[in-house]
Amino acid sequence: MPSRRLQETSLRYFLEVARTGSLTEAAARLSVSISAVSRQVAALETLVGEPLFERRPRGMVPSAAGELLAAHALRGALEAERVLSDIQALQGPLSGRVRIACSSGFANEFLPRTIAAFRVQYPGVRFRLDATGPTQVSDAVLLGEADIGLTYSRAAVRGIRVEHRQPASVFVIMRPDHALAKSRSVTLAQMHPFPIALSSPENTVRQLFDVGCSNRGLVFEPVLVSNRFEAIANFVLQDGGLGITGEITVRDRLQRGDLVAAEIREPGMRGRSVELQTLADRTLPEVVRTFLAYLREQLPAPGARAAAKKTRGTSDVRAPRPLTSPRTAA
Numbered sequence: 001m002p003s004r005r006l007q008e009t010s011l012r013y014f015l016e017v018a019r020t021g022s023l024t025e026a027a028a029r030l031s032v033s034i035s036a037v038s039r040q041v042a043a044l045e046t047l048v049g050e051p052l053f054e055r056r057p058r059g060m061v062p063s064a065a066g067e068l069l070a071a072h073a074l075r076g077a078l079e080a081e082r083v084l085s086d087i088q089a090l091q092g093p094l095s096g097r098v099r100i101a102c103s104s105g106f107a108n109e110f111l112p113r114t115i116a117a118f119r120v121q122y123p124g125v126r127f128r129l130d131a132t133g134p135t136q137v138s139d140a141v142l143l144g145e146a147d148i149g150l151t152y153s154r155a156a157v158r159g160i161r162v163e164h165r166q167p168a169s170v171f172v173i174m175r176p177d178h179a180l181a182k183s184r185s186v187t188l189a190q191m192h193p194f195p196i197a198l199s200s201p202e203n204t205v206r207q208l209f210d211v212g213c214s215n216r217g218l219v220f221e222p223v224l225v226s227n228r229f230e231a232i233a234n235f236v237l238q239d240g241g242l243g244i245t246g247e248i249t250v251r252d253r254l255q256r257g258d259l260v261a262a263e264i265r266e267p268g269m270r271g272r273s274v275e276l277q278t279l280a281d282r283t284l285p286e287v288v289r290t291f292l293a294y295l296r297e298q299l300p301a302p303g304a305r306a307a308a309k310k311t312r313g314t315s316d317v318r319a320p321r322p323l324t325s326p327r328t329a330a
Helices: 009-020 023-030 035-049 065-091 109-122 134-144 202-215 228-238 247-256 286-298 303-311
Strands: 052-058 059-062 096-101 125-132 148-153 161-165 171-174 196-201 224-226 240-243 258-262 273-281
Touching: 009 023, 009 035, 009 065, 023 035, 035 065, 059 065, 065 096, 065 286, 096 286, 109 125, 109 247, 109 286, 125 134, 134 148, 134 161, 134 240, 134 273, 148 161, 148 228, 148 286, 161 286, 171 228, 196 202, 196 228, 202 240, 224 228, 228 240, 228 247, 240 247, 247 258, 273 286
Parallel strands: 096 125, 096 148, 196 224, 196 240
Antiparallel strands: 052 059, 148 273, 161 273, 171 240, 171 258
16 A cells, blocks of 8 residues: 555645645646646645745745644655555565665765665665765755765754764875875875866865865866766776775775775865764654664774774674564564
8 A cells, every 4th residue: 555545635745845846846746737736735725724835936935834734744754654664564574665865976886785785685675766965965854755865964954863973084096006005194285296186066075175275275276077976086097196085985996996095184174974864753664774774884984893893792794684673672
């Protein structure tokens, strides 16, 4: 039974308009007519006695009353999804769907590899992975369009619960035959003589890099600017210059030996964190909780994981470890 059958039609239609800001787009996503959506919204406005939207030239924005109702409708929709997912879990091996929104660097290799490893133990679990900008990741979690957000953050976001946080230094990447390849850390001054490829200005790595350069009074003229890490990494391999990135983004390439990396040793280069985010006060379905626990284990670098396991006196994790099921807990 689809979760939408457990929700009032008027609230479902209203919530879709609140999410999209458009009657037309909401109708398209719901596969109904625009007039049907409009009637349901009008009926709700009559019921609550307040306008639920401010009609503007560029779309519809929830009013104060609309924001309150949208929060209620979203909680109801997510709770319906959770109940049906957990009922499905009673019928056999863990199954269901996990929706993830992430910053683009995590989608290159880290998350696909983590998902594939998880599915070795839980082949019945399906995933949706959407890569977007850091701010949009949190928005997707807040709107209920993603169960889990994995992003870089520099400030707290209201309504977001941070399930895991770890520092995210900025690294310079290069070929193994580069002049700086044997250095574990480098300064911006050491990097300055070499050609460099940079991510686009909206990227948090680039923003921290630009702040560091400004503090040092250094100007880098990049030979390539791209919003795609794969383009930067492949350019570094072909051109022999430098690139900048976060450790998780390049982790698989480092392990294969395609590239080497050194931490940029400058003040402020740790001014962001990797965050694993969920919606505050939401009860997650069992399938989401189980994958969340596994993902949390994989985020720290292998050396950090091994140290943590040694401290706890347990062996390294090789396969997903299920959480205690609510149906078997005392």
